[in-house]
Amino acid sequence: MTAPLLALLDGTLADVTHPLIRADDLGVVRGDGVFDAALARRGPDGEGIVRDRDAHLDRLARSAAILQLPEPDRAGFGRAMDALLAAWDFDAQPEAVIRLVLTRGPESGGDPTAFALMAPISVGVxxxxxxxxxxxxxxxxxxxxxxxxxxxxxxxxxxxxxxxxxxxxxxxxxxxxxxxxxxxxxxxxxxxxxxxxxxxxxxxxxxxxxxxxxxxxxxxxxxxxxxxxxxxxxxxxxxxxxxxxxxxxxxxxxxxxxxxxxxxxxxxxxxxxxxxxxxxxxxx
Structure with missing residues (x-):
């Protein structure tokens, strides 16, 4: 099975096994954050695509507004998805799920935490x-x-x-x-x-x-x-x-x-x- 891939909003890939979120992040200690999940697969031209990409970004923004979170960095999440699609081995795993995550950030104050995670569609699904x-x-x-x-x-x-x-x-x-x-x-x-x-x-x-x-x-x-x-x-x-x-x-x-x-x-x-x-x- 292809290992999960992690991307930051600047378009760089990060080690999924390396700590990314602070222990006092409200997304961890309170579940205070939002996410969205989209299907990724190979497109007609051979490049990876995200199904209903804009609609998922729109829904992430609506969810953030309901929780009174800062507006998601749409361009940043786009860069993260592009990085994941470029790095994914669609020959090994033709379909995957990309999760877009935004938390309120540290309980003591600071910037929200945001990232995108890509993982294979499970055998069960x-x-x-x-x-x-x-x-x-x-x-x-x-x-x-x-x-x-x-x-x-x-x-x-x-x-x-x-x-x-x-x-x-x-x-x-x-x-x-x-x-x-x-x-x-x-x-x-x-x-x-x-x-x-x-x-x-x-x-x-x-x-x-x-x-x-x-x-x-x-x-x-x-x-x-x-x-x-x-x-x-x-x-x-x-x-x-x-x-x-x-x-x-x-x-x-x-x-x-x-x-x-x-x-x-x-x-x-x-x-x-x-x-x-x-x-x-x-x-x-």
Whole structure:
């Protein structure tokens, strides 16, 4: 496996094994920072490209604004990504994830910490793309529209405070499931810890409203391209019964792109007739 690569915002590569962040950095001691993750792969001309590059930089800036962090150095993150792409061995690892990270910096004051990290797509993610995922439904303490009205809960921000999301995935794995979809107290389907839910109902692709939910760039890509293939994609409130009675469902994310949902809490789901077309649209 290709080792991870680390780049600084001046466009230089750094040793990923060498300490970069101070022990009192608020990103470490408080999870006070933001990140974004983008898929990198070889482009048509043989050069490495970042999928939805500008959109990921835009979302990083939106997340930083929600946390009242300094505006990210867009040009600097661009230099860092270019350095990573130039150094990456796409023959050994055709796909990778680039994480853009910005923290508030040292607790005692000082400049924010910023860097970009590139690592191979994991074998598990590739397997989930091909074979699909079993999911479990887990409760989340707030409704989506309720979270949207509470800015202190950071709705729509991709913050470094991911402990709850990772705990949900560990909880699922301990019980034999691959992933999770959260359900609101009112019984509405929301999102996964690192993914967006899309449901096929009679040939229409439906996804939960994004009130209090991180905007999905993979979903935006699907919504822009699907009409050209004669497929409608719409936001609609969904309940677990809608998922269980669907013609198929998927989890979408920037790295995994798309994974078919094979079962929900042990109840099998069919593979949607639109699965092949969806994979073509999302360039899997």
């Amino acid at each position: 590739l397997r989930e793309r091909a074979e699909g995922v079993s999911i479990t439904l887990l409760g989340r303490g707030h409704d989506g529209d309720e979270v949207a009205s509470m800015p202190w809960l950071l709705p729509g921000a991709k913050s470094l405070s991911y402990s709850i999301n990772m705990a949900a995935k560990r909880h699922a794995a301990q019980r034999g499931f691959d992933d999770v979809v959260f359900v609101s107290p009112a019984g509405q389907l929301l999102e996964g810890p690192t993914s967006t839910l899309v449901v096929d109902r009679g040939g229409r692709l439906l996804t939960p409203p994004q009130d209090g939910i991180l905007a999905s760039l993979t979903l935006e890509h699907l919504m822009a391209a699907a009409p050209g293939a004669g497929i409608e994609v719409a936001f609609e409130r969904l309940e677990p019964a809608d998922l269980l009675s669907s013609d198929g469902a998927w989890l979408l994310s920037s790295g995994r792109l798309v994974a078919a949902v094979t079962s929900v809490d042990g109840t099998e789901l069919p593979r949607s007739p639109l699965d092949t077309e969806l994979r073509r649209i999302l360039e899997v």
